[in-house]
Amino acid sequence: MAEPDSPPEASRFDPVFLNARREAWLILMAWAVCLIWTVGYSAVAGYGVAYEEVSIILGMPGWVFWGVLVPWIAATLFSVWFGLSYIADDDLGADEDDEASHG
Amino acid sequence: MADGANPALVMFLLYTLVVFALAWFAHRVLSKKAFLSEYFLGSRGLGMVALALTFGATSASAGSFAGFPSLIYAHGWVLALWIASYMIFPLCGMGLLGKRLNQVARKTGAITVPDVLRERFESKALALISTLLMAFMLTIYLIPQFTLATLIMEQLLGEAALYQRAAMGLASVAGGLMPGGVSAEYVLGLLLFAVLVVLYTTFGGFRAVVWTDVLQGFVMIVGVLVMLVLALAQVGGLPAATQRLAQMTPPRLGEVVFETPIPAPATGHRIPSDTWFTLADETTSALRLFRINQPALIAPGDTRSAAIKAVEITTPQEIADMLGRFETGAPPPLPARVQPRLVAMAEYVHGAGRKGVYVTAPGPSATEADGFLPLGLAVSFFVFWALSGTGQPGNMIRLMAFDSAATLKRAIASLSVYFALIYFPLVIIFCCARVLAPGLDQTPDRIMPVMAFLLSDGAHVPWLAGLLIAAPFAAAMSTVDSFMLMISSSVVRDVYQQNVNPQASERTIKRMSYACTLVIGIVATGGALYPPQFLQYIIVFTGGGLAVAFLGPMTLALYWPRFNKTGALASMIGGFLAYLALYIAGFVLYGGTSPVRPLGFDPLIWGFAASLLFAWIGTVATPPPPERLVRKFFYREG
Structure with a gap:
């Protein structure tokens, strides 16, 4: 069976499918980056630390600030950019039922 | 407090009126459009605000506003890591499947998740199995949602004299029919909630559910942001709260019995829940400070109460601060000659006697030796929230209902900001709650309403409590209505219409849909009459099971x-x-x-x-x- 990655086949595939698949890969990569950043940083700076060593930044433990709040802000900004600018504005087609009832 | 002045009751009545008005408008729209597609999918016409808020409100179940705050209160800042994958959930939940699922649903005219699978694979067996799995798991999921909503309802209305009179009336009329172990107040709250949610869902269909979700979405965010401002103001700023948390050691949890040397009088002795008392340490003669988390009653003629849950504060600074809050420097005295006797007090298994456990990971735990959130579980939860949310059929159905790719794009952006403004502030609010309302560690599920009343009273705005408690109630309601409709759509469309009566008229389908929504509501109400234990575990189990069953097949089917x-x-x-x-x-x-x-x-x-x-x-x-x-x-x- 033809796979959509082979160049001659790509033109036969539905552009909504190809766009959505490309966007899905990027979303999975963004999720993986968030996982590594958040859990990775927290593992190093938040686990097994004596309370005297915990810094406080903007009123919260430093590891929460750098390991959760900052990536959360970054992920939100990325999501806003991704939603508003990156996702292709594809035509998703008409509803089959509507077509049937109108036509 | 007089009925008319009860702010929670007034807020609840206003809220109910608006919900029914929305259902009525939705029903008018329904009568003008093709029934099935409108009733179950709102004619695939969701705009940006509706899509973002119905997705957000359905995802934020009662657990987000009852279970999550109680976990923050019990374990501290580590809950920021526990919930962290919500930072990327809107992008995963809507972006991963949204566009393709909507396109495939349009291409096939699908209005349910099993519809999509049947058309994609031309397999009635797959549709039937997925329908049965979904209906079974979602019905189980509904029961704890009904139970949690009823508990919130009791908190919301329990103090109103009208409610108490109605509960007493119910007990006198149907007391013999009530299941053991539940109060008349609980049954009344359950019936009120069930009638409200079943009526407007049955009457208005998907559009009513979405419109009420939008209302509930606004109620939730306003409630959270107002609580955030009040909590920070009353705790003296976040740095002060975190520094206090850093000094805290976990409490001791146990039981206490109240005794009196002479039998209690005809009125008995009642010691209200949350009462403070002190005892002198036998070896050091220092004061030990306790708070009971249940009411205690010494019945007339008796000399002792049953054993009730109690919490011992262990941080010296916290004890001194708490005693300083009392006018006399000591808790108000217990009834004359009543004395507490400790039955058992246990240390936390992880974190006992250690400062800093509330500001570091894995967080203290009364039962788990590795702490609340060992690293493996932190990874699991980061995967869990994003994947589990993406794989929920309740979220998938919303992705089949929006009107264009442009709507999806704006909804992803809006929901990302919305979740950031709800979940991280909740962590801050309930870390402050440990400082503002100590000693509730045996019944932490009550912390949301307790904080609502505490913050409103502290700000001298008592009516605000009604709004703040309406937020978790709205969260429960928006999840229940969506899931009821989804089960009935699956049964009517994928079982009845596809396998039993393919030639069914629209009139028959309409009656079946109404009847099915009604029956599911009644079944869930019946289940919640016998409230199950371990509510949060049922929610986690069923949510995870649905995600595991649907995420893989649906993602691969689309890509x-x-x-x-x-x-x-x-x-x-x-x-x-x-x-x-x-x-x-x-x-x-x-x-x-x-x-x-x-x-x-x-x-x-x-x-x-x-x-x-x-x-x-x-x-x-x-x-x-x-x-x-x-x-x-x-x-x-x-």
Whole structure:
């Protein structure tokens, strides 16, 4: 069976499918980056630390600030950019039922 | 407090009126459009605000506003890590499947999730299995949602004299019919909630559910942001709260009995819940400070109460501060000659006597030796929230209902900001709650309403409590209505219309849909009359099970042309059974609700891995799908 990655086949595939698949890969990569950043940083700076060593930044433990709040802000900004600018504005087609009832 | 002045009651009545008005308008729209598509999918016409808020409100169940705050209160700042994957959930939940699922649903005229699977694979068996699995799991899921909503309702209305009179009336009329172990107040709250939610869902369909979700979405965010400002103001700023948390050591939890040397008088002795008392330490003669988390009663003629839950504060600074809040420097005295006697007090298994456990990971735990959130579980939860949310059929159905890609794009952006403004502030608010309302560690599920009243009273704005408590109630309601409608759509569309009576008239379908929504509401109400234990575990188990069963098959169905019917069936059944097996193994080995977690990872991760593995094996071991199906779903038209 033809796979959509082979160049001659790509033109036969539905552009909504190809766009959505490309966007899905990027979303999975963004999720993986968030996982590594958040859990990775927290593992190093938040686990097994004596309370005297915990810094406080903007009123919260430093590891929460750098390991959760900052990536959360970054992920939100990325999501806003991704939603508003990156996702292709594809035509998703008409509803089959509507077509049937109108036509 | 007089009925008319009860702010919570007034707020609740206003809220109910608005919900019914929305259902009435939705019903008017429904009468002008094709029934099935409108009733179950709002004619695929959701705009940006509706899509973002219905997705957000449905995802934020009662657990977000009852269970999550209680966990923050009990374990501190580590909950920021526990919930952290909500930072990326809107992008995953809407962006991963949204556009393709909406396109495929339009192409096939699908209005339910099993509809999509049946059309994609031309398999009635797959649709039927997925319908049964979904209906079964969602009905179980509804029961704890009804129970949690009723508990919130009791908190919301319990102090109103009208409510108490109605409950007494119910007890006198139907007391003999009530199940053991539940109060008349609980049954009344359950009936009120059930009638409200079943009526407007049945009457208004998907559009009513979405419109009320939008209302509830606004109520939730306003409630959270107002609480945030009040909590920070009353605690003296976040740095002060975190510094206090850093000094805290976990409390001791146990039981206490109240005794009197002479039998109690005809009125008995009643010691209200949350009463403070002190005892002198036998060796050092220092003061020990306790708070009871349940009311105690010494019945007339008796000399002792039953054993009730109590919490001992262990941080010297906290004890001094708390005693300083009392006018006399000591808790108000107990009734004359009544003395407390400790039955048992236990230390936390992880974190006892250690400062800093509330500001570091893995967080203190009364029962787990490795602490609340060991690293393996932190990874699991990061995977869990994003994947579990994406795989929920309740979220998928919303992705089939929006009107254009432009709507999806704006909804992803809006929901990302919305969740950031709800979940991280909740962590801050309930870290402050540890400082503002100490000693509730044995009944932390009450912390949300307790904080609502505390913050409102502190700000001298008592009516605000009604709004703040309406937020968790709205969260429960928006989840329940969506799931009821989804179960009935699956049963009517995928079982009745596809397998029993394909020629059913619109009139028959309409009656079936109304009846089905009503019956599901009644079944869930009946289940909640016997409130199950371990509510949060049922929610986690059913939510995870649905995600494991649906995420793999749906994702591959949309993105892998070679994926076939056998692979989809193997993925759905294999993933779910692997997930279920780890829970059954946990029950057999540990005798409780904790599943087996190989390598420290949650069953959802293993179930999802099994789902993908079975999908691959099932697909490559059998012939490819028919070329016309691949052309239909993956190729350009024409």
